[in-house]
Amino acid sequence: xxAIFWKELSDHFGKKRFNLMxxxxxxxxxxxxxxxxxxxxxxxxxxxxxxxxxxxxxxxLSLLSFLSFFGPIIGITLGxxxxxxxxTQGTLSRILAQPVYRDAVYNGKFLAGLFTLTIVVFSLGIAxxxxxMARYGLPPSGDETLRLIGFGSVTIAYLAFWLALSMAASIxxxxxxxxxxxSIGVWISISFFxxxxxxxxxxxxxxxxxxxxxxxxxxNVQLWVGRVSPERLFSEATGTLLDPIGGRILNxxxxxxxxxxxxxxxxxxxxxxxxxxxxxxxxxLAMIAxxxxxxxxxxxxxxxxx
Amino acid sequence: MxxxxxxxxxxxxAYGDFLAVDGLDLRLSEGEVYGFLGPNGSGKSTTILxxxxxxxxxxxxxxVVGHDPMREPLEVKRQVGYLPESVGFYGDMTGRQNLxxxxxxNNMRLGDAKERIDELLGMVDLTEAMNQQVGQYSRGMRQRxxxxxxxxxxxxxxxxxxxxxxxxxxxxxxxxxxxxELSTRQGISVFLSSHQLHEVQQVCHRVGIxxxxxxxLEGTVAELTEQTASGGFGLVLEVLGGDDxxxxxxxxxxxxxxxxxxxxxxxxxxxxxxxxxxxAAVIASGASLLGASSENRTLEEIYLRYFAGQES
Numbered sequence: 372x373x374a375i376f377w378k379e380l381s382d383h384f385g386k387k388r389f390n391l392m393x394x395x396x397x398x399x400x401x402x403x404x405x406x407x408x409x410x411x412x413x414x415x416x417x418x419x420x421x422x423x424x425x426x427x428x429x430x431x432l433s434l435l436s437f438l439s440f441f442g443p444i445i446g447i448t449l450g451x452x453x454x455x456x457x458x459t460q461g462t463l464s465r466i467l468a469q470p471v472y473r474d475a476v477y478n479g480k481f482l483a484g485l486f487t488l489t490i491v492v493f494s495l496g497i498a499x500x501x502x503x504m505a506r507y508g509l510p511p512s513g514d515e516t517l518r519l520i521g522f523g524s525v526t527i528a529y530l531a532f533w534l535a536l537s538m539a540a541s542i543x544x545x546x547x548x549x550x551x552x553x554s555i556g557v558w559i560s561i562s563f564f565x566x567x568x569x570x571x572x573x574x575x576x577x578x579x580x581x582x583x584x585x586x587x588x589x590x591n592v593q594l595w596v597g598r599v600s601p602e603r604l605f606s607e608a609t610g611t612l613l614d615p616i617g618g619r620i621l622n623x624x625x626x627x628x629x630x631x632x633x634x635x636x637x638x639x640x641x642x643x644x645x646x647x648x649x650x651x652x653x654x655x656l657a658m659i660a661x662x663x664x665x666x667x668x669x670x671x672x673x674x675x676x677x
Numbered sequence: 678m679x680x681x682x683x684x685x686x687x688x689x690x691a692y693g694d695f696l697a698v699d700g701l702d703l704r705l706s707e708g709e710v711y712g713f714l715g716p717n718g719s720g721k722s723t724t725i726l727x728x729x730x731x732x733x734x735x736x737x738x739x740x741v742v743g744h745d746p747m748r749e750p751l752e753v754k755r756q757v758g759y760l761p762e763s764v765g766f767y768g769d770m771t772g773r774q775n776l777x778x779x780x781x782x783n784n785m786r787l788g789d790a791k792e793r794i795d796e797l798l799g800m801v802d803l804t805e806a807m808n809q810q811v812g813q814y815s816r817g818m819r820q821r822x823x824x825x826x827x828x829x830x831x832x833x834x835x836x837x838x839x840x841x842x843x844x845x846x847x848x849x850x851x852x853x854x855x856x857x858e859l860s861t862r863q864g865i866s867v868f869l870s871s872h873q874l875h876e877v878q879q880v881c882h883r884v885g886i887x888x889x890x891x892x893x894l895e896g897t898v899a900e901l902t903e904q905t906a907s908g909g910f911g912l913v914l915e916v917l918g919g920d921d922x923x924x925x926x927x928x929x930x931x932x933x934x935x936x937x938x939x940x941x942x943x944x945x946x947x948x949x950x951x952x953x954x955x956x957a958a959v960i961a962s963g964a965s966l967l968g969a970s971s972e973n974r975t976l977e978e979i980y981l982r983y984f985a986g987q988e989s
Contacts, residue, residue: 374781385769461765465826468729468759469782470751674732676722 375471375479376486379453383487388448392491395441399495402434403502412507417638420511421518421613423503434499435613438526439606443562445491446533447554449484452547453538454670459547464675473671481538481663488530496523514615517641521612525648528655529605533558535662542670562602569596604655608648615639680707682834682866683728688737690723690890697723699890700737705834705868710860712877713870714980715887721870722762724887725838728868729759742833755783758827758835762842764819768812772803772822775811776829783830790829797825800855817848824855835859836868841876853880874980886980893937893944912945912955912971919943919964926958941967 383389406428412419424434432440454477457463467473496519504510511519536557540550573592580589597603615638683705690698698720705711715721726732727739730746730753739745744752766775773794780790798807801821806814814822820840827835837856841849857880859865871877878884878898885895894901916923924943928936932948945955952971959966 374778374784378778378781457765460767461761461763462767463765464731464759464761465765465779465823466782467731468754468757468761469779469830470754470784471782472751672733674726676726676731 372471372475372479372482375466375476376483379480379483380486383449383483391448392445392487395445395491396495396498398437399434399499400502403499404506408506418512418515418615419507419509420500420503420515421615423499424522425610425613435606435609438495439529439602439609440562442526442530442605443533443558443602446484446488446530447537447551447558449487450480450534450537451541451551451554453480453484454541455545455547455550456541458545458675467675474667477538477666477670481534484534484538485527485531488534489527492523492526492530514641518612518615518644521641521645522609525605525608525612525652525655528652528659529601532601532655532659532662535659535666539662539666539669542666542673561600565597565600565603569593572596598651598654601655601658604651608651608655611648612641612644615641615644681705682707683739683741683868685724685728685739686737688724688727688739689735690720690727690732691735696890698727698734701890701892703739703885703892705866707833707866708860708864709882710856710867710869710880712874712881712884713868713887714872714874714877714884715870716872719887720890721872721887722838725759725836725868725870728836729753729757755830756833758830758832760823760827760835760837760840762838764823764826766811766814766819766822766826769810771808772811772814772818773798773807775822776826779826779829785830793829793831794825797828800828801825816843817845820844820848820852824852828859832865834866834868836870838870839872840869841871841873849876853877856880888939891937891939893939894935910947910950910971912947912952912969914943914945914955914959914966915941915968916943916959917941917965917967919959919962923959923962923964926962927955930954930958 403423406423406426408419410428411422411426427433454463457466463476466476500511500519533554537550537554540554541547544550544553570593573589573596576592577585577589580586598607681704683703685701685703688698688701688703689696701720701724703711703724713721713724723732727734728741728746730750733747741753742756746753766772767778770778776794776797777790780787780794785793795804798804801824803818803821803825806818811819811822820843824840827837840852844852853876856867856869860867860880860882869877869881874884874886881898883895883897884901885892887893924936924938927933927943927945930945930947930951931954933945933951934948935944935946937944943959945951950971952969956966956969
């Protein structure tokens with residue numbers, strides 16, 4: 372597996388696709404360099420380094436939403452042709468004729484992708500925070516650092532979901548173009564259209580909204596259906612982690628209002644925020660695990676013709 | 678010619694109702710070159726995939742270098758080199774880099790690997806092209822690189838799936854020369870699959886001819902030629918019905934050498950004229966004898982006949 376890991380890793384870094392990831396890092400740096408520092412400091416949660424990622428500063432996108440939109444592309448890019456291109460090239464049967472287990476091929480490729488994602492996400496974070504530090508003058512506090520690391524880890528898990536998805540597509544579909552299209556189709560439907568689906572389901576289940584209680588139920592259904600989407604899990608988890616005041620992005624009507632009472636007033640610790648989004652992280656990891664499981668079952672039993 | 682390196686018994690591979698390989702028996706001894714012949718789609722590649730554990734046999738057992746390829750794939754793959762039908766390399770890597778990757782997958786030490794790669798690239802005459810990207814290689818160069826790739830791990834058995842496909846006559850002669858050298862000088866067993874009998878028969882110690890998932894003729898080229906030459910008798914019986922018992926009866930007739938069935942046709946090869954006994958045996962077994970003809974054919978003709986039967 373070691374050999375496959377290193378080969379794949381050098382492939383990821385050698386390909387033109389890597390420019391895409393480099394571009395992402397540069398966007399982060401540019402963002403940190405050009406946002407209006409004073410507006411962020413006076414307008415946000417009081418934590419400059421966290422607001423750096425969530426503020427929109429007059430632009431329609433925050434760095435966070437930028438990541439949640441373009442992160443999947445990175446994940447898909449790294450995985451959509453991982454297995455089927457080997458098959459098309461005829462290298463898969465040659466590799467599998469060497470003394471390596473079949474799962475080592477999958478594992479090596481997945482881990483190389485994951486490692487690349489980790490490098491990209493952390494370079495982006497460190498570069499952005501570094502540039503911001505030079506402008507702001509104060510280093511991030513311990514609590515902020517923990518939150519940023521948590522944010523980075525959730526981002527990696529989110530991108531890993533798309534990596535696992537596109538790798539599964541590359542196992543099930545023999546054609547790289549088909550696998551890219553299917554991955555992007557899944558991305559668009561569960562990231563964008565889930566909103567409509569969630570509203571439709573909520574309208575059906577709570578057809579007659581009369582008072583505040585109905586409204587709360589309606590919103591609740593909408594929210595829970597929306598959480599089928601990893602994009603929603605990602606934004607809720609990172610939004611909470613990046614906002615010590617808590618629950619500003621998690622809809623207060625949606626999740627345990629009694630838990631949020633009192634928290635709204637004062638900032639909570641990084642540990643408490645993490646506790647709040649722990650279920651999100653677990654579900655995200657479970658989604659990744661099931662995609663890997665499905666891929667394994669298919670790939671291990673498959674006949675490999677040249 | 679002592680140790681048995683490949684042994685298959687009753688090997689079956691079914692895809693739904695279709696039997697790609699139907700009760701195959703095979704043996705390959707050390708240092709032997711076995712020609713595995715048959716038209717496209719006769720089950721040659723499927724048999725090879727089962728020998729490497731790349732697909733699971735539906736029934737039967739196969740043992741390669743003493744191991745079951747499904748249960749102990751690494752033991753098998755450590756000692757067996759496989760050149761797939763259309764060998765693929767990473768087009769954006771050089772020939773040498775591709776081989777270094779294979780060496781890495783085989784856990785070879787870097788120094789040892791480099792030495793071995795240079796030696797092999799010299800052997801397959803790619804020393805000049807070794808730092809070129811494989812994407813620019815011709816089909817013949819790719820095939821030669823494939824051979825170097827197969828030999829890299831110092832295998833005891835090499836399995837070549839239709840290696841002459843797409844090679845020009847010079848390339849074929851060169852390849853056959855290498856195969857001969859590998860088996861005689863280095864004692865490597867070669868399992869050579871091909872659909873061109875005349876191309877490979879000169880280097881094969883033994884050949885087996887596949888048709889519809891079965892080996893219909895097997896033996897040394899000399900044996901088969903003798904069997905099918907004017908000295909022997911060939912009898913083709915067209916039979917409706919009839920079971921294994923009938924085949925056994927026919928086989929047991931005096932001077933019968935081989936007796937094979939494809940569809941309704943039973944081909945009996947014998948040293949003497951057995952027409953009377955054979956037709957009597959068919960009728961006695963309760964099967965219907967639709968026709969009988971006596972033929973004496975060369976090996977090539979027989980091979981072509983199986984071919985024709987396959988294409989339809």
